[in-house]
Amino acid sequence: MKTIKLGIVGQRTEYCFHSLVLRALSSVTNQTDLHKVHSLMVVSGQHQSTFFCGKLISKYSQFKDPVSSLSIFRINSPTHNVYLWNTIIRAMTHNGLWSKALDFYTQMRKLNVKRDNYTFPSIINSCGSLLDLEMVKIVHNDVLEMGFGSDLYICNALIDMYARINELGSAREVFDKMPSRDVVSWNSLVSGYSANGYWEEALEAFREGRLSGVAADAFTVSSVLPACGGLMEVEQGQMVHGLVEKSGIKGDMAVSNGLLSMYFKFERLLDCQRIFDEMIFRDIVTWNIIICGFSHSGLYQESIKLFREMVYEYEPDLLTVTSVLQACGHMGDLRFGRYVHDYILENRYECDTTACNIIINMYARCGDLVAARQVFDNMKRWDLVSWNSMISGYFENRFNKEAVDLLKMMRIDLQPDSVTFVTLLSMCTKLMDVDFARELHCDIIKRGYDSTLIVGNALLDVYAKCGKMEHSVWQFEIMSTRDIVTWNTIIATCSHYEESYVGLKMLSRMRMEGIMPDVATILGSLPLCSLLAAKRQGKELHGFIIRLNFESQVPVGNALIEMYSKTGSLKNAILVFEHMRIKDVVTWTAMISAYGMYGEGKKALRSFQQMKETGTIPDHIVFVAVIYACSHSGLVQDGRACFNQMRKKYNIEPRIEHYACMVDLLSRSGLLVEAEDFILSMPLQPDASMWGSLLSACRASGDTGTAERVVERLVELNSDDPGYNVLASNVYASLGKWDQVRTIRKSLKARGLRKDPGCSWVEICNRVFIFGTGDRSFQQFKQVNELIEDLNRTMDKEGYVADLKFVLHDVGEDEKINLLYGHSERLAIAFGLLNTKEGSPLQVMKNLRVCGDCHTWTKYVSKIVQREILVRDANRFHLFKDGTCSCRDRW
């Protein structure tokens, strides 16, 4: 037995035997010490033994020195036995030199070295890592031939390997054929499913494992947590969390990090905070998760703050810096983004494709396309994300030519994927290029991407935004799967085209499919209720808002104010307004408009005053609302003052809509001369709406002289708006100039313009009853007609005279009276009176402006039946009460 001299164990010089060398070897903690032990072994001749050779090979590989491992193996080639072969294969595998490991295995086969059960796990690992399917087959075959098909470790390695190469079927097969399984077998299966995004299967395997009585360990939990997060299975996730709390794996870093990551996916930031605070130990992964998590939750500032906090303690790794770069990108913080990128370059981080993609994205979001391109050009490898990011970066920043050039380059060796198409379609949306969109659509169908959800959604959107509502709806109907974005897009489309009825139908279809609305759904749907004055649906949406906790979001509150004010409940609009803790200029505008619509001009002005006092800076839109409110309440002086204040005090140059409001204000107040002068003296070209306002006022006040002048101006403008043409034609009709009436009608017909036919509707017991002009085809027609005649008789006695100037057709007087009686609002009001409780308030909606005669008629009705009648027309609300109207006849 030989003895050797050791200089490194403690300070003393000692003599010892074989076992002492072993102890020395195992106590080695760094490469330098390992070299010392090695040279002592060489000096003493110990290094010749197969046993110590193996130990040295493993040790060197532990310290990431595979070169030394290799040379030891080579020097000792004569003594090679299966133990040394296994060791070198394991060493190579451990250091990522997989092809070397495979080479050694091939040599073993050639030299006919007998392989044992220790040979296979490593080599299986290497095959998988190299994606060498050929070798996988050979090795798996060897395993079976040599009778290791039931070996626990080997089977576990096979499951893991197959999972890594995304051959979950083979993994499952090995798993199923095993005579007995341990926790590692289960874990490999679960993590295999989980890592490849087969989350349902991962959860299923996890449940199976639990049922089969295998106790879950830290590996199990950290494998199944991403699946819970990915599936948004909050309850399942909490169940696993409970398991963690109960078992002894609570302190495990991977488990805690997994929980943290999962709760970020659930957007349960408070839970994240709690878990983070409770963690005694944190590692770099922990920090990366929270930096990334905050960034994904939109808390970019927080994310950057955490990054700064972290760098005091840890050196950030590639994932840290890329996480914080995402926050920079979203914030548009180019300065900090550059700083971090410089840090990456200076410290020579080795950026992989993903990291480069993130940097490209950061620069593109910040608008620095030159820097983005530079990163792109210097990349070693590009994937689809790289190309897509660069191309969409160009498009987003309006470098359309560069984007198209890059697209052509990309197509040389890569095929576009669904994201590429989505990017291109969204570009069409921005450019309103429906022709290119159609071309793309063909390409998309050819490549089979038309069934992809995001592509379908993008198609839906591009057709909608390019004015092809029918294409959009058609696209919607053929989609086989729809998500919340699909529904939100179609609802927003209906809202945009004012197809409120279709829109609300879509909303209820969405609900029937069990999809919960989100903020975008709510913001798309509330305007539908406003347009239709759909009280009930509006209230229902408010219910969702409360249940889903969207109340605190300012745009939601703003939309609610608008909805309530337009569905006839000023009271509720005020309630919402008062409950909003944060108000922006839109909030105030909505409230001021609401007051305006109900003829509460003074309150509108008071709100405007309050808004200025609370420090909200008025914008040009709020001035429209304020002047509108003045106009509908006859506050001429205040309206003028606001108009002047806008320019002088707030330096806002009046736009055409402000001038239009002013014309409206003067006209409604009967200052026809002044209104005409105002139009003629304004610096902007007057549009049809101004002459239209003035003309309506002339009509209402019976000023035929001004009307004759104005109607010519209006006709000169040759507006495409059917409303103004019909107005002009009506004025000519009331002047008895039937030739001009016919000319206008012909021209309208030739241009294919049609004014929406008048209709009114009333909601009774959650059902909407719609009436068109002269409608006879509804239930209770007889009773309704009788009631109208009854009412007419009573009001005739009280002095009502039908004002026939509101009849448009060239017909006899008797017939004209009949036409007036057939106006849809009268039908709706009579129907409403018949079908609601006596004395209760009635609410009727009309799509057009209520005509002057109907306005008078309704005033009489409100007095005769002693009921409040709220009529919403295209312009505003009229509250009829005891013979008067809230608009004080300025309708």
Added chain:
DNA sequence: CTAGGGTTAG
């Protein structure tokens, strides 16, 4: 032999 963190688009 098994686990946790990063990218584009609607």
